[in-house]
Amino acid sequence: MTLLSTRGLSKRFAGLHAVENVDFDLPQGQVRALIGPNGAGKTTFVSLLCGRIAPTQGTVIFDGRDISRLPAHKRINLGMAYTFQITSVFANLTVTENVALAARRRLRGMAMVQATEQALAQVGLEGRLDQNAGDLSYGHQRLLEIAMGLVQHPRLLILDEPTQGLADSEIEGFMALIRSLAGHTTILLVEHNMSVVMQAADQITVLNFGQILAQGSPDEIRADRAVQAAYLGTG
Template identity: 70%
Template sequence: MSTLLSTRALSKRFGGLTAVHEVDFDLPEGEIRALIGPNGAGKTTFVSMLIGRVAPSAGAVVFDGQDVTGLPAHSRVALGMAYTFQITSVFARLAVAENVALAARRRLGRDRAAVREATARALDRVGLSDRSGALAGDLSYGHQRLLEVAMGLAQRPRLLILDEPTQGLSDSEIAAFKALIRGLAAETTILLIEHNMAVVMELADTVTVLNFGEVLAEGTPAEIHASAAVQAAYLGTGADA
């Protein structure tokens, strides 16, 4: 299995604070990888460097064999990365379908028929076809999260990075989300940053644990669940990763 995304000695300092310290990370193509860690562990900073929103202080990011460390976010999207934000970033005053169409046009340009087809397919995958004409701002928070996933899918990414995708979802919506991710796993590599440990343990092939900006542990969900080091890092934080 080839490596789709990797980092070497990736680091980020903000003044005197080291948020991420020399992280080596390898994500094989076709895997569902979960990235977890206590609050303040450096997860958001690490992912922001992966997608080009934050420039690293040192180290490298390689995507599909290409060093993308110096590329801006939109160039990484063009190469096949898609990212959903921890806080929803939908266009509230546009219709649900138009939000997805905007994302699809990044890949398909002005081919209207292709954009319509990609939009319809993405909305169907996340269960929002019946809300296509609604304003995005009128959706519930949970449905806005699913709309973001649809916007990512419309770009047909090779890597889909989902930041806290189940936040704000009801139990039934989480169940539907898990089924969605299982279906997507055959099409794209998935990096999941997630607090819901039940979701992590059920979906992930491999779990990477960050703590104080460094990789604390990496392994199967069962190995991570049994790790004394991981349990100690979460002591006092319950199951909140």
């Protein structure tokens, strides 16, 4: 079953085609990586999916429903959660309070407390519950954002550069987390770390100049001459 799809999705900024005529299908339960050179349109594409910006033309379909004009908060209510390249935690609240705020969309009382603790344990922050989020390292703020997404039990989790700022050991923990979620949470992973991409993704979509250059398995993408020339630097 396809959970998320786009048809003819385009976004132009004063004549610049940031995303152009993209047809995209993401099956339920899949881990899909979205890669491409800087300026390829990845962040714009994800912003269109999340509702942060409106398309110039084309449609976004989530679980069979056209959500192209739906605002971001209503997409969250449908089961989409996302983190972005720039962290958006509440610096003056504790780690626990940040996740509890996200959990309040669907839970109250002890259920909220338990879900908050579970999400923080999943990302390895169970030892930092009472620390102010603003005092965390950048990498730990990234993990906190992921916990804020996980606690919502999303049907689709969109992660934009989640391993940026993480130490090697933390990246290993992130990989274990993705493996534990695979199959029952659909994940769209925007990531520059090609080792993470090749290990984590079931399928990879490559964007270049706002258009899909290639799609396929990690092995297929690694061997694709157009991808090598445009992005992987081996062509």
